[in-house]
Every structure is written in structure tokens, then in C-alpha cells.
Amino acid sequence: MAEDLTNAITFYLSVDDIQRDDLGAIRHWNNLMIGFCESLIWLKGFTSDQVNSVEVKSIPDKKLYYEKGGKLFFKDSLLPERNLPSMLWSPIERGLPVKLPSLNHNYFGLEEKLKISLEPTLIEREAYAMIVPLNILESYLSTAPAIRLSNISWAIIRPNFAFLLGKPLLPLAAKVYWQHQDFIIPAGYELYPPLLSDDLSYILNAKGTNWIIWNEDSSYFVIRKNQLSALSLGSFRRSMKNINETAL
């Protein structure tokens, strides 16, 4: 709500010095000024909204004044209560500094470990990769139109599976995965805790040169991105020929 400039009333709030911690809830209002006078803490610069807000109302044992002609009146009162005290005003952040607890050298909780796992999720994402037995892939490739393979790159995973990456997926009965950064995660699962995925990605794959493929049992394996090659019938047959020759 916009401020009513014609009705600019200056509000003052005073609390006892020992109640300093109760002002924590309004410390972030950086339009406030703070001053210290004897055993009282004074605040000024409230807007009319702030004066009526829950944060102010919930401060116990406060005294709320408005100022007129150098006198302070209790809010909603017509009788002057006291004179305006003279003091040095400073911004509230400076008057109420935040103290951080010092480092606890005796903290021995370092052995606690987070278990990273895959958890089923209801969030739906488009599948991006699949792992398929070589014989199923072979029978599809031998009749497939080349255009359907054009966006897909692949690698052989021992003993006899192929890893296919790219959209649109091939119409094969296979395990389907989706992609999150450089992680290839089984469809229907996501990393838990999800907040750690950036750190995990940095630890496992700092240079971003690998695909990290997760299994449902939270184990993973790594495929270098430059190990994948474009999928075609010729590529498949030549690879199989190579494998058979090295096996002999």
C-alpha cells in the first residue's frame, strides 16, 4: 500500500534494553533507525503498515508513541506522555549487529555420512536414453529406416548390452532412462537428496566429459562422452565384427 504523505506521523517504539532479542523479528526493516538512551532502546521510522503489523504487535512490553510538537504521545492517546529524548540515531542493522557463534573445535559429528540413493518419483520427464540387449537392437537395426537412427549415439556395454542416447527413442523393449545434467537416471527415479546433485556431479564428473549412468540399486558406471558414436547399421555390424574378432 502506498504511504499517505499528508498524514506523516512519526512513530517511536521503546523497549527495555534486556529485551534486545525481541527486536530480531523487525531487524530486516532497513528503514528503521535505532538509538540507545539510558536503559531503553528506541526505534523510529516506522511506516503506518509496519506499526500495525504482527511483527510489531508481537513484541512484548513495548511502548509505542507518536510524536507531535516535540512531545511523545502513546499511540491512540491524546495525552502527552514524555518529551522526545535526545540521542544518536543509527541504522538498525548497525545498532543490532548479528553475532555468529564461534567455531566449535569440539564438534565430533564428522563421521556422519549421507547416503545417496535413488528414490521413486512422481515427477514426469521425457526419456532420453536406453539400455537394450544387443540381439534386440540388431534385429531392429536390420530393418530400420536410417532417419530414425540419425539423432542417436551409442556404445556397447559388456557383456552384451548397448547404451543408446538421444531422442526420439527407438521402439524397443528396453530399460529407459532420463537425463539430469550429466546423470542418466532410470525412468521413474530421481536422486535423493536432490539438493546434492550439483555437488555429486562436481565430485564424479568435474570436467563434464562423462555420462554417469545410475542403476536402480544406487550404483553407477561411467561412459566418456567421446566414446559414443553415431548409431547406424554399418556402425553396429562393424563393432560386432570387431568384438567377434577380438574374442577369437
Add this chain to the structure above:
Amino acid sequence: MLVLKHNLFLDLLMSSEPSPYLKTITHLRVYEEIMLYGNFPAISEEDQAQVGTFLQCEYEDEQLDYPFEVPEFDEAAALWGARILYTAAQFLLYRQNSAQDLPNLFREFPGQITPGAILSADLSLRFLPDILIQLKVIDPEDALIEILENLLHDWHYSAISYSLNHEGLSFQNLEQSRCLMQLYLNRIVDKRNLKLAHHPFFAPRIGSDLGIYASQLWTDFIKPELPPYDWN
């Protein structure tokens, strides 16, 4: 990689002085460039045999990429295709023969055009459209252009990248061989030849190849604002 698989032929090239014909054809297949050695050198029986063996190796290598059952290699067709291409390339550079000799030099394939023959001849003929384009740049009125276009009309698998007159094309061979059919469709999509893709013979087949992914794989094929080519 490409060069390695030709070890056998590199040996052949090194051991004895190879004929210009063999050198041109191997260079064409390995580097996809035409390199001519001399003006119309004679082609001996031995050259023919060497080029035939070379093309057969090439065919065996390429058939790894062929889907379904691969048709048999047809050496006569492969040699005929290489010969046509070689002569066309010569004519691109040297013009000493008169126009009357042209039909003699570009005689039609004497054998039967089978799926195997089409794929074998395509090893060389696929480069013919590029030569045709060069010929058109030099002289659009050239009599050779019409002769070569007439040849390609029968061997239209090699001319998918070329804007051929598509009237009266014969698709009998395509229906005979699923391998050739699939290769033909693959090449139409690969060369993005919309005119041919919208031909009533191919449109439903390409549609079923693309499936529901046509919008991702080949947007132009299904674009409604493009009027289909009028075949009548």
C-alpha cells in the same frame, strides 16, 4: 580409416604402375574426388578386371550398411557404371570427340536392370549428378547433359540428389527388393528431396518411416503450407 581398408589396393597401386582408369576410380571411391590422368587413355581388359575386383570389395564394405537381404553384386553393372562416370568426367575436361560420337560412348547397360545391378552401378553413378551440375555450369545447352539425364532416368537411385524429370520412372525393382526400397527411402530423406518424397509412390512409405516423429525428424515433409507437387 577409409584408406586403411584399401590396403590391398594400395599394395596393388604401389607394386606395379597402375592404370589411369584404376587410379581414377580408387581415388573417386576413397576421397570422393575426380582425378584424371591423361586424355582418354585406352582401358585394357586387365584394367577392367582390377576395377571389377576393387568395386566388389567396395560393395562388400558398403553392404554392411544395407538393411534386409542384400542383393548380389553385379560386376557387369558396376563396371558399366564406372565406365560411364569415367567417360563423363573425361568429357568434362576434354572435348575432342564430336557430338555424333557421344551416343556411342554412352551406350545403355546391355544387361538386365536388377536391384543388384542398381546398387552395384550406384558405387560410381552416385557421383554423376555432381558432374551433371558442373556440365550445366559450363554450358547448359550441352548435348551430353541430355544423354546423361536419359541414362539416369533408368538408374534413378543414383539421381535422388539431382532434379531429374520424375515422369515415367520405373519402380518395379524397388518393389522386388526390400533392401533397395529401404535404401531408396533413406536416400530421399537424407538428400531432403521433397519433390520425390511427396510422390504418391513414396509419400506413404516415408510417412511410415518417420512415424509420429515426422515433426522432429523432417519438419518440411509434413508442413501443410507446402503444396504437394502436382503429378498430373
